[in-house]
Amino acid sequence: MSQGQTSTDVILIGAGIMSATLGTLLKELAPDWNIKVFEKLASAGEESSNEWNNAGTGHSALCELNYTVERPDKSVDISKAIKVNEQFQISRQFWSYLVNSNLIRNPRDFIMPLPHLSYVHGENNVQFLKRRFDALSNHPLFEGMEFSDNKETLAEWIPLMMKNRTSNDPIAATKIDSGTDVNFGALTRMLIDHLKNQNVDIRYQHSVKNMKRTSNGAWEVTVKNVRSGATERHTAKFVFIGAGGGSLHLLQKTGIPEGKHIGGFPVSGLFMVCKNPEIVNQHHAKVYGKASVGAPPMSVPHLDTRYIDNEKSLLFGPFAGFSPKFLKTGSNADLITSVKTHNLLTMLAAGVKEISLTKYLIQQLMLSKEQRMEELRDFVPGAKSEDWDMVWAGQRVQVIKDTVQGGKGTLQFGTEVVTAADGSIAALLGASPGASTAVHVMLEILAKCFPQHITDWEPKIKEMIPSYGVSLVENIDLLQEIHSATSKALGLSDEKLALLV
Ligand SMILES: Cc1cc2nc3c(=O)[nH]c(=O)nc-3n(C[C@H](O)[C@H](O)[C@H](O)COP(=O)(O)OP(=O)(O)OC[C@H]3O[C@@H](n4cnc5c(N)ncnc54)[C@H](O)[C@@H]3O)c2cc1C
Numbered sequence: 001m002s003q004g005q006t007s008t009d010v011i012l013i014g015a016g017i018m019s020a021t022l023g024t025l026l027k028e029l030a031p032d033w034n035i036k037v038f039e040k041l042a043s044a045g046e047e048s049s050n051e052w053n054n055a056g057t058g059h060s061a062l063c064e065l066n067y068t069v070e071r072p073d074k075s076v077d078i079s080k081a082i083k084v085n086e087q088f089q090i091s092r093q094f095w096s097y098l099v100n101s102n103l104i105r106n107p108r109d110f111i112m113p114l115p116h117l118s119y120v121h122g123e124n125n126v127q128f129l130k131r132r133f134d135a136l137s138n139h140p141l142f143e144g145m146e147f148s149d150n151k152e153t154l155a156e157w158i159p160l161m162m163k164n165r166t167s168n169d170p171i172a173a174t175k176i177d178s179g180t181d182v183n184f185g186a187l188t189r190m191l192i193d194h195l196k197n198q199n200v201d202i203r204y205q206h207s208v209k210n211m212k213r214t215s216n217g218a219w220e221v222t223v224k225n226v227r228s229g230a231t232e233r234h235t236a237k238f239v240f241i242g243a244g245g246g247s248l249h250l251l252q253k254t255g256i257p258e259g260k261h262i263g264g265f266p267v268s269g270l271f272m273v274c275k276n277p278e279i280v281n282q283h284h285a286k287v288y289g290k291a292s293v294g295a296p297p298m299s300v301p302h303l304d305t306r307y308i309d310n311e312k313s314l315l316f317g318p319f320a321g322f323s324p325k326f327l328k329t330g331s332n333a334d335l336i337t338s339v340k341t342h343n344l345l346t347m348l349a350a351g352v353k354e355i356s357l358t359k360y361l362i363q364q365l366m367l368s369k370e371q372r373m374e375e376l377r378d379f380v381p382g383a384k385s386e387d388w389d390m391v392w393a394g395q396r397v398q399v400i401k402d403t404v405q406g407g408k409g410t411l412q413f414g415t416e417v418v419t420a421a422d423g424s425i426a427a428l429l430g431a432s433p434g435a436s437t438a439v440h441v442m443l444e445i446l447a448k449c450f451p452q453h454i455t456d457w458e459p460k461i462k463e464m465i466p467s468y469g470v471s472l473v474e475n476i477d478l479l480q481e482i483h484s485a486t487s488k489a490l491g492l493s494d495e496k497l498a499l500l501v
Contacts, residue, residue: 008034008201011221011236013208013250015039016049017184018428019242020191021438022445024098027198028464029446029457035200036234037192038223040207040246040329045188047244047327049435051308053394055271055286055315058180059436060088062142063116063288066300068132076128076135084433085141086472087440090465093482094439095187096489097464103194107490110187112307116179117157117287119171119379125290126172133174140476145176160282161303164382178483179286180492181307184435206232211239211253211425219254219425238449241427245326245397248338251427256420259427260342263350263400265411266326266335267296267361269318269393272376276387280305280312289379296320296357296398296413299364303379316376318393321365322358326397343400349409350400357411396431415441423449443468 010026012019015037023035041047048054061067061081069077095111098104120129126149133147148154149172155162157175165171196202203223209231210222219239223232241250245266251259274280288302299320306315324335339347351358369390376383399412412430415437419426426445443461447454461468472479487493 006036006232007218007235008036009237010035011219011234011239012037013221013239013241014047014243014246015041015044015188015192015202015204016047016242016244017045017188017191017435017438018244018442019240020044020049020188020195021094022240022242022442023195023200024103024191025094025439025442025446025464027195027200029460030453031198035195036236037195037200037202038206038208038221038234039202039204040226042204043189044192044202044204045185047329048394048396048431049184049188049244050394051183051185051306052271052391053328054184054435055302055304055318055393056181056183056306056308057116057286057302057304057436058088058091058111058182059433060085060116060141060179062145062176062179063118063174063286063302064300065118065120065129065132065288065290068136070128070131074128074131076132078132078135078139081136082139082141082473084437087433087437089141089467089472089479089482089486090443091436091439092486092490093465093467096486098191099489104190110183110190111490111492112181113177113492114179114181114305115157115175115177115285117173117175117285119158119161119173119287119289121167121169121171123170126170129172129174136174140479141473142176144178145174147174148172158283158285158287160279161287161379161381163282166381173287175285178487178492181286181305182436183308208243208250209253211250212255213424217422217424237424239425240445241425245328245330245334245395247427247429248326248397249334251418251429252338252340254420254425254427256418256425258418258420260340261346261402262416262418262429263343263347263409264326264335264338264397264429265350265354265400266323267299267396267398268321268323268325268365269299269396270321270372271315271317271319271391271393272372272388273391274314274316274388275311277312279387280314283314287379295360301375301379303376316379316388319364319367319372319375320361322361323365323395325395328392328395330395346400346402346409349402349407350411351409353409354411397429399430417441417444417448419445419448423451439465 205226326334
């Protein structure tokens with residue numbers, strides 16, 4: 001049965017943080033445009049954006065060691081850390097705008113200040129951390145970072161991690177207090193609620209099945225109403241594929257040349273969670289360690305304080321694993337059905353290159369709870385099995401593509417935006433740094449897909465994101481001004497915090 005045929009300005013596929021962010025930006029920039037959202041699940045933010053499916057780190061490279069690479073001469077390259085941090089400043093500005101305009105009532109509902117620490121042990125790692133600290137701490141974006149290899153200081157910073165620690169291995173950490181814990185699930189729901197109030201048509205349990213171009217250059221989207229089984233057809237001048245792990249299959253349905261020769265490699269994740277207040281209250285930080293040899297960058301172990309549903313808990317992980325599904329609620333056929341004639345060679349090349357990664361992921365998947373507890377005890381030496389439960393996190397689909405540097409079938413760990421040459425459709429693939437940089441990535445999509453409007457929109461974009469188009473690194477005064485204004489608006493500075501409690 002086919003019913004319902006509507007025409008609209010914009011269709012957003014998926015109700016995760018990416019579509020929610022793009023929809024909110026568009027509603028501010030073009031309030032009269034009609035927007036429709038199709039989400040296959042029964043509510044918003046249920047896949048990767050859900051608070052239990054990701055780690056909630058406001059990624060700004062304050063503690064994640066994978067953003068600072070050691071060069072062969074042992075100096076530390078901080079360029080990626082600067083880039084990630086600058087992108088997070090853009091999110092902070094947009095979220096502050098939403099708070100200041102009362103589109104979000106209370107920032108505490110989605111963002112909390114939380115110290116970010118990097119932690120290492122072993123002489124070589126301690127030396128590396130010190131060099132990393134020296135390279136970062138003089139930079140204005142990382143102001144306030146401290147280093148210590150003194151066990152008493154560390155016991156003050158990370159008491160739970162230092163308790164019962166008997167090893168004499170050298171140990172060190174850096175700490176910076178301007179980190180955050182972000183509840184991306186709550187933020188997604190708030191933004192989607194706001195869109196609903198702005199007359200955006202949000203259709204849950206509507207799964208997008210196909211897409212084709214119409215004769216006038218728009219897109220016809222075929223949608224299945226999951227509850228009734230009915231098929232609907234909707235056309236739009238612009239479509240955003242923000243379907244998370246589901247984006248690759250949908251991109252392939254569009255047939256656009258930009259979507260060819262791209263594959264996806266799913267990596268599953270698992271966290272250990274502790275809700276015992278006696279333990280939880282001994283830790284107040286996000287502490288990122290170093291990935292073990294052979295581990296992909298997204299499985300860097302970390303021990304985090306989380307604020308979810310007004311409850312404080314501890315989260316450790318993620319343990320990577322292998323599942324052929326592209327979404328947590330996806331199908332075991334996802335990987336195989338993503339292989340097409342145009343990406344077959346790319347996928348085969350990646351298969352050969354990434355045998356050791358696949359082996360590593362399968363090994364990780366086979367770990368028993370007790371073996372995972374052993375990894376946790378590297379962070380919390382006295383951790384007891386009965387205090388920790390295992391929860392499945394979201395699926396990440398890492399992009400595989402042919403690159404000049406890496407050659408055929410190279411696994412990418414970042415976020416990839418694919419747009420049609422005429423800007424009528426855009427898809428977001430990949431997962432890292434992920435939700436933290438949603439605003440930056442969506443601004444990139446606006447610039448690529450709406451070049452005819454961007455000049456008119458610029459004043460409004462600058463109102464929302466004062467640093468738009470300006471490098472904060474090159475404008476330290478502006479950086480300081482923005483950092484202090486966003487800290488206040490988001491309740492991350494002491495004075496505002498006191499008011500919000
Ligand atoms: C283990 C893990 C830890 C992470 N940690 C962090 C972190 O600490 N900080 C951070 O910033 N990022 C983190 N991320 C990344 C972050 O979660 C993602 O980048 C982000 O949530 C992606 O948002 P999205 O809107 O693209 O996708 P999603 O949130 O997955 O939303 C996509 C939506 O599309 C829907 N959908 C799919 N197919 C269809 C279809 N055919 N029709 C209709 N709807 C469809 C899905 O049901 C879903 O609701 C982490 C991810 C994982 C998996």
